[in-house]
Amino acid sequence: MRRAALALGLVALLAWPWASPRYFVFLASLSVVNAIVAIGLNLLSGYTNQLSFGHAGFLAVGAYTAALVTTRWPDTPIVVTLAVAALVTGLVGLGLGVPCLRLEGLYLAMATLAFGFVVVEAIMNLDWLTRGNDGLRVPAARLGPWALQSDTARYYLVVAVGVVMVWAALNLARTRTGRALLAIRESEIAAQASGVHLARYKTLAFAISAVYTGVAGGLFAFVVGFLSPDAFDVFLSVDYVAMIIVGGLGSVPGSIAGAALLTVLNDSLAGFQSYRPLIFGTLLILSLLFMPGGVARAFRFLKGEQG
Amino acid sequence: MRYHQAWVVALGALLAAAPAAAEPGVTDTEILIGGSNSFSGPLAFTGEQITKGGVELYLRVVNDAGGIHGRKVRTLWYDDAYRPQDAVANTKKLVEQDKVFAIIIPQGSPPVVATLDYLEEQKVPLLFPYQSSPVTRGKRWIFQGMTVSDRSSKMMIDYLAGRRKFKKFAALYQDDEYGKSFLTAFEKDLGRHGLKLGAAESVKRGVTDVSAQVAKLQATKPDVTFLVLVPGPAAQALKERQKIGWSDTLMVSTGPLTDERYLALAGEAAEGVEGLSLWPDPATSDRPGVKLYREHMQKYAPRNEPNRYSMAGYFAGMLFAEAAKRAGTNLTRESLIAALEGIKGWESGILPPLTIGPDHETQKQGFWVRVEKGRFKPVTDWLKGE
Numbered sequence: 001m002r003r004a005a006l007a008l009g010l011v012a013l014l015a016w017p018w019a020s021p022r023y024f025v026f027l028a029s030l031s032v033v034n035a036i037v038a039i040g041l042n043l044l045s046g047y048t049n050q051l052s053f054g055h056a057g058f059l060a061v062g063a064y065t066a067a068l069v070t071t072r073w074p075d076t077p078i079v080v081t082l083a084v085a086a087l088v089t090g091l092v093g094l095g096l097g098v099p100c101l102r103l104e105g106l107y108l109a110m111a112t113l114a115f116g117f118v119v120v121e122a123i124m125n126l127d128w129l130t131r132g133n134d135g136l137r138v139p140a141a142r143l144g145p146w147a148l149q150s151d152t153a154r155y156y157l158v159v160a161v162g163v164v165m166v167w168a169a170l171n172l173a174r175t176r177t178g179r180a181l182l183a184i185r186e187s188e189i190a191a192q193a194s195g196v197h198l199a200r201y202k203t204l205a206f207a208i209s210a211v212y213t214g215v216a217g218g219l220f221a222f223v224v225g226f227l228s229p230d231a232f233d234v235f236l237s238v239d240y241v242a243m244i245i246v247g248g249l250g251s252v253p254g255s256i257a258g259a260a261l262l263t264v265l266n267d268s269l270a271g272f273q274s275y276r277p278l279i280f281g282t283l284l285i286l287s288l289l290f291m292p293g294g295v296a297r298a299f300r301f302l303k304g305e306q307g
Numbered sequence: 308m309r310y311h312q313a314w315v316v317a318l319g320a321l322l323a324a325a326p327a328a329a330e331p332g333v334t335d336t337e338i339l340i341g342g343s344n345s346f347s348g349p350l351a352f353t354g355e356q357i358t359k360g361g362v363e364l365y366l367r368v369v370n371d372a373g374g375i376h377g378r379k380v381r382t383l384w385y386d387d388a389y390r391p392q393d394a395v396a397n398t399k400k401l402v403e404q405d406k407v408f409a410i411i412i413p414q415g416s417p418p419v420v421a422t423l424d425y426l427e428e429q430k431v432p433l434l435f436p437y438q439s440s441p442v443t444r445g446k447r448w449i450f451q452g453m454t455v456s457d458r459s460s461k462m463m464i465d466y467l468a469g470r471r472k473f474k475k476f477a478a479l480y481q482d483d484e485y486g487k488s489f490l491t492a493f494e495k496d497l498g499r500h501g502l503k504l505g506a507a508e509s510v511k512r513g514v515t516d517v518s519a520q521v522a523k524l525q526a527t528k529p530d531v532t533f534l535v536l537v538p539g540p541a542a543q544a545l546k547e548r549q550k551i552g553w554s555d556t557l558m559v560s561t562g563p564l565t566d567e568r569y570l571a572l573a574g575e576a577a578e579g580v581e582g583l584s585l586w587p588d589p590a591t592s593d594r595p596g597v598k599l600y601r602e603h604m605q606k607y608a609p610r611n612e613p614n615r616y617s618m619a620g621y622f623a624g625m626l627f628a629e630a631a632k633r634a635g636t637n638l639t640r641e642s643l644i645a646a647l648e649g650i651k652g653w654e655s656g657i658l659p660p661l662t663i664g665p666d667h668e669t670q671k672q673g674f675w676v677r678v679e680k681g682r683f684k685p686v687t688d689w690l691k692g693e
Contacts, residue, residue: 023403030396124511127482133512134440134484135391135417137424224392226421231391233348270385270397273346274355 017152032162035259038243040212046250047181048205054112056236057119062089062217067138078141085218093210097203135228248296257295332408341383343397348388361620394418435623458692460492468500477529482509489535542572584676589613596656
């Protein structure tokens with residue numbers, strides 16, 4: 001039953017570009033990119049209770065790294081580019097994770113918020129490298145002899161990477177690290193009492209979360225094709241937090257659902273122009289009020305299980 | 308066999324019908340155009356004014372008069388909040404889902420540049436983007452909106468160095484494409500007059516404290532100091548100058564800066580400042596097109612007030628309508644481009660007679676103004692930008 005559903009889902013993912021209008025292929029790519037960020041953020045917030053309002057900053061680091069690598073060495077295979085983006089962003093995550101250890105709740109949120117602003121400022125000021133406010137055009141990604149130039153080609157790239165990232169996240173819970181993170185989520189004191197090194201695992205969670213977001217950033221660069229500091233404003237970070245709250249904290253399928261839901265919602269509200277933030281905010285508050293455990297909990301509830 | 312023939316006939320009919328129905332966004336009764344713009348975010352006011360306050364204002368006049376060759380023009384706007392990724396998404400949606408005929412007046416360099424290659428590739432006309440960097444040059448499907456920086460520079464330098472005989476120049480510029488493209492152009496044009504730019508200080512975008520830069524420029528004693536900034540920091544520079552009592556220099560603002568918001572922010576510190584104005588004063592000019600603009604606003608949007616942004620959008624709507632009219636009943640994207648390229652000596656009543664031609668620029672002239680009692684007073688007639 002579970003396998004059949006999984007196979008069906010994969011087939012649907014693969015058939016999507018052929019079955020849907022062209023624009024939805026692009027939108028689906030964007031949803032998958034956001035889903036990877038949401039999973040990364042959820043590993044941090046859902047598992048270790050560290051809420052981050054700075055993930056747009058990580059996304060920017062990953063996106064600019066991938067874009068600069070591809071601009072400088074156009075023949076770099078996409079897998080290598082994404083790995084470099086993941087590594088650089090992961091190191092930045094580690095760097096932010098250490099000072100954030102002493103912070104909790106509101107103070108942590110403020111520190112991460114500041115991090116997001118710092119990244120945007122850095123992009124503006126390093127204009128010899130990033131072209132600052134003028135923005136950076138991203139050349140097409142390359143996979144061996146092919147340049148991924150169409151929306152469909154980019155979609156398959158994003159989906160392939162997305163599947164790997166989801167698989168890794170689902171399996172993380174079975175590893176020693178995953179168990180430790182889950183233990184921290186349930187109770188920090190209990191976890192520490194059972195021998196989980198709190199500081200080490202909380203920092204590690206930051207790094208893993210950053211790696212996810214860095215990979216997503218690399219994909220983001222290729223899907224959108226143009227980067228500028230305006231792309232990574234604080235509202236984007238808030239959107240990611242909204243995704244995991246709507247989707248369900250601590251749930252991988254919930255992250256995916258939340259990301260897809262909010263990406264599509266954000267897109268369909270574009271036509272409401274100046275009313276967009278108002279409608280978006282109202283929907284968010286309503287879903288918090290009536291669906292506190294997010295989509296993941298609501299789904300389980302419908303299936304007759306206890307939330 | 309008969310069955311087979313029926314298929315052939317059906318297929319033939321389909322093929323024959325295809326070219327007639329081909330042009331996206333154009334039906335017998337309607338033309339659909341649209342764009343991605345800022346309706347939230349830092350430039351929401353400008354976005355609202357150029358689209359709904361401007362383009363739509365003129366198109367309502369056109370539609371009430373029966374439309375263009377019997378077709379009413381409908382508009383569709385999406386919000387991108389100045390984010391390039393949302394601009395890309397919106398533009399793709401407009402082209403692929405809504406099938407608009409053309410994209411009109413999107414705002415700001417990053418969102419516009421993010422969609423340039425895509426639109427050129429899809430052969431969708433991009434009309435009058437509201438940004439001044441010359442990146443739009445040399446593209447077949449793109450017609451630039453604002454006066455490009457190097458044209459502005461030529462008008463400014465020829466006037467200041469040629470007619471007014473100033474010798475020493477300095478500049479305070481925003482450290483991005485907008486500022487740097489002006490700086491390069493100033494150096495080139497000053498070179499033609501055997502002069503050079505004595506000093507230049509940069510301001511990062513978003514910074515409001517410019518006192519250090521102003522002090523450094525004062526030390527070089529220039530006759531003329533250019534302000535290549537946006538309203539916030541520019542007003543700050545004027546106030547700083549007043550504070551330190553630096554009066555022996557002429558402050559000159561560039562075209563994109565010379566607007567009402569800049570004046571309002573600077574207050575009395577703006578008295579005596581000069582600059583290049585790209586638009587006649589929307590509230591007081593008695594040019595026939597500007598009067599008509601105010602009448603139309605009075606009739607259709609009485610709660611709005613005349614401003615440069617809405618007038619720029621109004622002009623964009625006017626130019627689109629003119630080109631669509633010239634393209635004739637068989638309106639296609641190709642025929643629209645040809646019509647725009649063919650515009651010669653066209654009188655809008657707002658700007659001087661316009662000739663577009665192969666350079667695809669729709670605004671090439673400005674005139675000199677001086678701030679007196681909180682308003683821009685014209686000092687010259689239209690200056691030549693070519």
